[in-house]
Amino acid sequence: MQERYNPAEIESRWQEQWEKDKVFRVVEDAEKPKYYLLEMFPYPSGRIHMGHVRNYSIGDVVARFKRLQGYNVLHPMGWDAFGMPAENAAIQHGTHPAAWTIENIANMRVQLKKMGLSYDWDRELATCTPDYYRWEQLIFLRMLEKGLAYKKSAAVNWCPSCETVLANEQVEDNCCWRCDSTVIQKELDQWFFRITAYAEELLAFTERLPGWPESVLTMQRNWIGRSQGCEIEFAVADQEQKIRVFTTRPDTLFGATFMSLAPEHPLAAALTTPERRGEVEAFIRRIQAVDRLQRTSDDFEKEGVFTGSCCINPVTGRQMPVYLANFVLMEYGTGAVMAVPTHDQRDFEFARKYALPLQVVIQPEGETLEPATMTGAWEGPGIMVNSGVFDGLDNETGKARIAEHLEQLGRGRRTVNFRLRDWLVSRQRYWGTPIPIIYCDACGALPVPEEQLPVVLPTDVSFTGEGGSPLARLESFVKTACPRCGGPARRETDTFDTFVESSWYFLRYACPDYGHGPVERAAVDYWMPVDQYIGGVEHAVMHLLYARFWPKVMRDLGMVGIDEPFTNLLTQGMVCMETRSCPEHGWLYPEEAAGERCSRCDAPVVVGRNEKMSKSKKNVIDPDGLIARYGADTARLFTLFAAPPEKGLEWNDQGVEGSSRFLHRVWRLVGEHFEVVCSAGAVDPAVLDESARNMRRQIHRTIRKVTDDIDGRFQFNTAIAAIMELVNGISGWPDKNRHPAVLREALETVVRLLGPFVPHIAEELWRELGHGDGLEAHGWPACDEAALAASSVLIVVQVNGKVRGKVTVPADADDQAVRETALADANVARFLEGLTVRKVVVVPGRLVSVVAE
RNA sequence: GCCGAAGUGGUGGAAUGGUAGACACGUCGGUCUCAAAAACCGAUGCCCUCCGGGCGUGCCGGUUCGAGUCCGGCCUUCGGUACCA
Numbered sequence: 001m002q003e004r005y006n007p008a009e010i011e012s013r014w015q016e017q018w019e020k021d022k023v024f025r026v027v028e029d030a031e032k033p034k035y036y037l038l039e040m041f042p043y044p045s046g047r048i049h050m051g052h053v054r055n056y057s058i059g060d061v062v063a064r065f066k067r068l069q070g071y072n073v074l075h076p077m078g079w080d081a082f083g084m085p086a087e088n089a090a091i092q093h094g095t096h097p098a099a100w101t102i103e104n105i106a107n108m109r110v111q112l113k114k115m116g117l118s119y120d121w122d123r124e125l126a127t128c129t130p131d132y133y134r135w136e137q138l139i140f141l142r143m144l145e146k147g148l149a150y151k152k153s154a155a156v157n158w159c160p161s162c163e164t165v166l167a168n169e170q171v172e173d174n175c176c177w178r179c180d181s182t183v184i185q186k187e188l189d190q191w192f193f194r195i196t197a198y199a200e201e202l203l204a205f206t207e208r209l210p211g212w213p214e215s216v217l218t219m220q221r222n223w224i225g226r227s228q229g230c231e232i233e234f235a236v237a238d239q240e241q242k243i244r245v246f247t248t249r250p251d252t253l254f255g256a257t258f259m260s261l262a263p264e265h266p267l268a269a270a271l272t273t274p275e276r277r278g279e280v281e282a283f284i285r286r287i288q289a290v291d292r293l294q295r296t297s298d299d300f301e302k303e304g305v306f307t308g309s310c311c312i313n314p315v316t317g318r319q320m321p322v323y324l325a326n327f328v329l330m331e332y333g334t335g336a337v338m339a340v341p342t343h344d345q346r347d348f349e350f351a352r353k354y355a356l357p358l359q360v361v362i363q364p365e366g367e368t369l370e371p372a373t374m375t376g377a378w379e380g381p382g383i384m385v386n387s388g389v390f391d392g393l394d395n396e397t398g399k400a401r402i403a404e405h406l407e408q409l410g411r412g413r414r415t416v417n418f419r420l421r422d423w424l425v426s427r428q429r430y431w432g433t434p435i436p437i438i439y440c441d442a443c444g445a446l447p448v449p450e451e452q453l454p455v456v457l458p459t460d461v462s463f464t465g466e467g468g469s470p471l472a473r474l475e476s477f478v479k480t481a482c483p484r485c486g487g488p489a490r491r492e493t494d495t496f497d498t499f500v501e502s503s504w505y506f507l508r509y510a511c512p513d514y515g516h517g518p519v520e521r522a523a524v525d526y527w528m529p530v531d532q533y534i535g536g537v538e539h540a541v542m543h544l545l546y547a548r549f550w551p552k553v554m555r556d557l558g559m560v561g562i563d564e565p566f567t568n569l570l571t572q573g574m575v576c577m578e579t580r581s582c583p584e585h586g587w588l589y590p591e592e593a594a595g596e597r598c599s600r601c602d603a604p605v606v607v608g609r610n611e612k613m614s615k616s617k618k619n620v621i622d623p624d625g626l627i628a629r630y631g632a633d634t635a636r637l638f639t640l641f642a643a644p645p646e647k648g649l650e651w652n653d654q655g656v657e658g659s660s661r662f663l664h665r666v667w668r669l670v671g672e673h674f675e676v677v678c679s680a681g682a683v684d685p686a687v688l689d690e691s692a693r694n695m696r697r698q699i700h701r702t703i704r705k706v707t708d709d710i711d712g713r714f715q716f717n718t719a720i721a722a723i724m725e726l727v728n729g730i731s732g733w734p735d736k737n738r739h740p741a742v743l744r745e746a747l748e749t750v751v752r753l754l755g756p757f758v759p760h761i762a763e764e765l766w767r768e769l770g771h772g773d774g775l776e777a778h779g780w781p782a783c784d785e786a787a788l789a790a791s792s793v794l795i796v797v798q799v800n801g802k803v804r805g806k807v808t809v810p811a812d813a814d815d816q817a818v819r820e821t822a823l824a825d826a827n828v829a830r831f832l833e834g835l836t837v838r839k840v841v842v843v844p845g846r847l848v849s850v851v852a853e
Numbered sequence: 854g855c856c857g858a859a860g861u862g863g864u865g866g867a868a869u870g871g872u873a874g875a876c877a878c879g880u881c882g883g884u885c886u887c888a889a890a891a892a893c894c895g896a897u898g899c900c901c902u903c904c905g906g907g908c909g910u911g912c913c914g915g916u917u918c919g920a921g922u923c924c925g926g927c928c929u930u931c932g933g934u935a936c937c938a
Contacts, residue, residue, distance in 0.1 A: 043938050084937065156936075167936040215857050219933075222856050331935090420935090427936065498938070538932055540857075573859090574932075612931085641877075642865055646858090648931070654878050655865060661892095662877085668892090718867070721876035728876090796872045801919050803872050841918055847871050851918045 001674060001768045005667035007631025011760040015116055023776075024118045026074050028526040035071035036527050037063045038506055038566075040535030040543075041078045044104040044126075045085060048111045050575040050613055050639070050651060051536065053623045057636040058572060058645050058716065059534050060117045064756040065710050067118070068780040074527050076509040077112065077119040079105050081128035082498045084167060087431045091465040097431040098459055101128055111624060115632045116760055123512045127501035132508065133433040134454030135518035136500060139550075141436060141447045142557050148194045151445065154424055155264070158186035162466045165428040178465060185288040190426035191435060191494065195549050199224055199418045202548055211568030213646075216540045223541045225419025230403045232338065232412040234259060234311040237319060241267055243311055246333035246417045249343065250406070251398035254387040255361035256338040257318070259311050260304065260325035260350065263287045265335045271322055273308030280305050280324065287326050302327055302350045314411045315388065315402075325350060331421050341377065342369065348377040361386050362395050423546065425497045430461060430470040432495025440482035440489040449483050455491070469493050502543055503550035506530055506565060519559055530566045537571035537646070544569070570714055573648040574612045575639075577619040580605045587618040613651070621651055633758035634660040640716040640757060663761055666727055666754070670747055670765050673736065677747055678770040680740035685786065691735045692742045693787075699742075699749050700787040702726040706753045707783065716757070723753050744769075752781045796847040797822040799831045815842040822848035 018024065028034075039059035042052055063075040079101075086097035105126060112119075125132055143149040157166040159176040165188075170177045195202075203224045206217045229248035236243060243259060261268055263284045272280045283305040304325035311320050320338075327346055328337050341351035342360045351358060358371035362382040369378055384390050384398045393401060406412030426435065434455040436448035448455055458477045461470040471477055472493040482489035504518070510527040511520035535543075544566075551565045580588045582598035582605055592599045613620045626635045638659040643649045688696070702722050709719035730736070730746045737743075748769060755762040755775045766775050790811055795818060797805040805825040809818050819842055822828060828850070835852035842848050 040938095045938090080938070165936070168934095169937045171936095219857050223934085225856095424935075429936085497936070499935095502938080536932090536938090537858080539938080541933060542935065543938080576931085644866085647866090648859080650865070652865060652878075656878095658877050665892095715867095717865090718876080721867075724876055794872090798871080798919070806872075839918060841871095843871060847919090849871075849918050 001671050003671060005664045005761070007633055007663075007761070008628075010764045011114075011116060011632050014760045014763055015113060018116075018118070019113070019121075022122070024075065024120050025122055026072055026120055028523060029072050030526075032070070032072035034074065034527060035066045035532075036074045036530045037066065037532050038076065038509070038530045038534070040533075040539065041080050041502070041505060042108065043080045043083055043085070044101055044108055046104045046107060048108050048623055050621050050623060050649075052112075053115065053635060054575055054639045054645075054649060055534060055536070055572055056112065056115065056117050057639050058570070058714070060115075060636070060759075061640065061710065061716060061756040062532055062534070062714075063118050064759060065780065067776060068755065070779065073118075074123075074509070075119055076123040076512075077117070077121070078123075078125040078505060078509070078512075079108075079127065080498065080502050080505070081105065081126040082133075082432045082495075082501060084429065084431070087429060087463065090431075090463040094463075096459065098128070101126075101431075114624075114627055115636065118759070123509050125505065125508060125512045127433075127498075127505060128431075128457075130454045130456050132505075133457075133501070135508070136433050136496065136504070137436040137448070137453050137455060138450065139504075139518055139554065139557070139559075140496075141450060141453075143193065143553060144447055146557070148197065148553060149191060149425075150194065151189055151191055153187050154190045154192075155185040156188055156190075156428075157183050159183055164466060164468055188426075188428070190424055191437075193423040193425055193549075193553075195423045195546075196418055196420055198549055198552055199226065199420050201552060202420075202545065205548070205564055209564060209567075209569075212566075213569060213571055216537075216544065216569060216571060219540050220545055223420060223545065227417050227419075229415060229417055230399075230406065230412055231334070231415045232314065232406060234314065234320070234338065236271065236322070237310045237312055239271075239309070241270060243267060243322070243336050244334045245336045245338045246415065247338055248417075249340065249399070250402040250412070251384060251387075251390075251395040252340040252343045252361055253313070253315055253338070253402055253406075254384075254390070255340040255342050255359045256313055256320060257341060257351070257357045257359055258320045258339045259322045260328045260337045260339050260347070261307075261322060262328040262330040262335040263324045263326065264330040265324070265328075268307065268324055271307045271309040276306060276308035280307060283324060302346055302353060304350060304354065306354075314406065314409065321356070323350075323354070332419060333417055342371065342374065343377050343379060345377045345379065348374070359386055423497075423499075423549075425500055426494040427497055428469045428472075428493075429495055430457075430463070432498060433457075433500065434471070435492045435494050435496060437492035438480055438483060438489045439492065440485060440487060442487055443482055443484045443489075445492075446483055446489075452483070457495075469495075471495070499543060499546045500550075503546045504554065506533075506547070507551065507554070507560060517559070518554070521559070521561075524560050524562075528560065528562050529564060532568045532570065533566040534570045534572060534645075537573060540571060570645060572645045573643070575649045575651060577613050577621065577651040579617045579619045582606070589618045590621065592618075621653075626656065630656060630660045631663075631760075633663060633761050637663065637720065637758050641720045642717065644717055645714050662724060662727070663758060665731075666750060667761065667765070669727065669731060670751070670768060673743060673747060674768050674770075676737065676740050677744040680744040683741045683745050688739070688742070689735075691733075692739045695729070695733055695735075695739070695742050695746060696784075696787040697790060698726060698729050699746050700783050700785075702753065703749060703781050704783040704788070707780070710756065719753075720757060723750060726750055726753075749781055751775075752778065793845050795822060795845075797825055797828050798847060798849045799828060799852060800850070804828050804831045811845075815844065818842055818844070819848060823850070 037059060039055050063073050067073045081101050086101050089095055089100045090097050140149055157171050159166055159181055161179045161181040166176060166183060171183050174183055176183055203226055206221050227248050229246055230250040232245050234243045304323040307322045309322045311322055313320055339347040341347040341358050343362055360369045360371060361384060363369060363385050364378055364380055364382040381395055384393045384395055390398050390401055403414045434457055436455045438446050438448055458474060461474055463470055478490050480489050480491050507519050507524055511523040514520040547565060551560055551562055554560045580593040582588055582603050584601050584603055585598055588605060593605045598605055638656045641659055642655055705722040706719045709715040727750055751762050751765045763775055792808050793811050795807050795809055796803055805828040807821050807825050809821050819840055832852055837850060837852045839851040
């Protein structure tokens, strides 16, 4: 055995062996229980970052652990390969998105392989290949047939100068990131998926996902935002038009004194009287220049404009002036709100600003509200007043009664409204899945016939960043024949949101080469659902909601048989680091800021906040350097040991040394004893002395702890700490040489427990300990309950809540005996002197708490 | 703004309502060495009148024999907020 631990040599040797033998390749096997472990696939940005290292190290521990437990483990990897950065690179550096992406994938694949991750690389997929997206196009056609995909108008961020659509992240302070022009909201005809048709089911199933973090489920429930309420029709005075509103507070209908519409409301123009037109149009223009987040925040000034028209309150007959208001959104409800200033804070502020009337209709218990003296709206419960026949009812009863009343009048009905909106999937970009639609002037919008799929993304395009999508300018792509009449027609040039690809890739992993449909039913039936999904907490709502939606659609299309794709979910925290910048040269990479001075101008660097590692702020650590210097095992061990997975991880180089030192120590410990150990026999518990029994107790306590920490809690940091304690215990065990069999059990346990975390060194040491076959053949070590038994326990004694003594009692002592021993302790007695004992609480095996005064 | 988290020594973190600080990093002292590195041993929350005791888990209050943990109210930081993925 080599004296010195040499990770570079060991790791490349094992990685080659794993690759050559395809040891992580899996096939369906009805004899074995399956376990599908999936980490969120990466966007191929060019280099892996510490967040990937963390995510994939966590996943690999679980994959290897489950394999050791005898599961048939599917552990795939692939590439979320469409997206904006490829297009930005094309605009900035002239590289083609496809070439850029393929090169990035090649680089990152090498990096991942250097980490020793146990993937079945035969299942690798990239979403930018026609073999993948052709099936996405097919599913879209099926959704179209079922009415689950449709087209409607929606607003986008538009830069008038670049003549292009901007992503939210490309808008800075309402200005275009490239040219600084003011961004406006522009209406475009766009494709949507009808996710709202699944709102009830997506919500209901949040109750059936016990393996998900409650915080994620709560966020999803709030995002879906189901609310029970009432749709009410308001007639417009002197016109045929009707305004429909949604309200959760029909009980306040008698207090509705005006109407607020979204500035984008389709009736806005029709209701505007000629003399108001100028002011109204100016207001609409102004609101379009404000982003939605700002518009709806509570501290944003409530503003509006009178249209000149009035509508009629269906129960009071009162004329209600119709306003356009900045805080009303077209996307929520019906885009119109009946304004009850006395019982809604936003309406209250609005009414005060524009001197609109207030009418109290709910009186809280023990108070009498007067419009003249109110300083805010009363949004709580109360008794109905000024509400005709409904006076005297409590408002909850009133909600139902007024709803019934409106239904009888034919002026309203009870409805359920969702905050969730349909999913806008059109992107006016090049690097994405082409939407398979053809537009014919004679026949309209038609699906591309199935046999013509895939609609392949052409590669002969040029990138300027201006003038809209490069696809739309490519004649050879746009010009086509109408599939119905054969006349000249145009192709759809929008591509899909990249969230579409990531909404079903986990299904495709079950059968990545299947050529007759999106998925092979038998393979999906065997592998799905994913048993454990692991990824960043930043995906808690959007990706994870879309990825729950698509399988449900595919189920209803008869393609899969599952309701939910992910049985268990682990959301990992982000890897963060302080930013460093130079007043002269901007953000600095860590190596440019060595010694806290800028490497270029020697100015003192400014140390910024701790933030998510990102290329743009240069607060990144390149895992390659780490692996080259310490080896993959150390890099894995450190990221796992530094913090529990859910927590954010602040990068700190110094900790890495510690992890490396530990592996060197384990190597030496085995090296010093492997000859003795290899010739040792099996442990005979009957002949052991106390020292050996104590050693065995620690061995088996550690097995139990590590098993529980990996399996139930994903607390890898404490699992590793426990193994470190065991190693410390073995090193300091004075009777090592008297008990070769126990020493062998101890060392073998360390190596086996380390296997999932640091597979290369563990496999190597396992062979050194004289085993001809691999770790996996021996499975996961079992905890011997008999070895755990201890003869005595330490009991802490508290007097009035403070620790005053510690006593050792036999493990089987009863409460009375424990109590007596505790009270007899010298220090305890000292603190009880002159006091009367009122109460003694005995917690078996733990503590005695004495209350005295 | 809204939704969801987090806050514990110099640092990362540990603690089924039961000894706060496991395990590491760092620092200090020591052993070995001509010297250094590596390795090993020891100390290390703060304070005091230091063989003992007091105070300590973001802040304020509450429940309990006992609260880092449970409850109420704040503060700060982070994530998401529908075209970043």
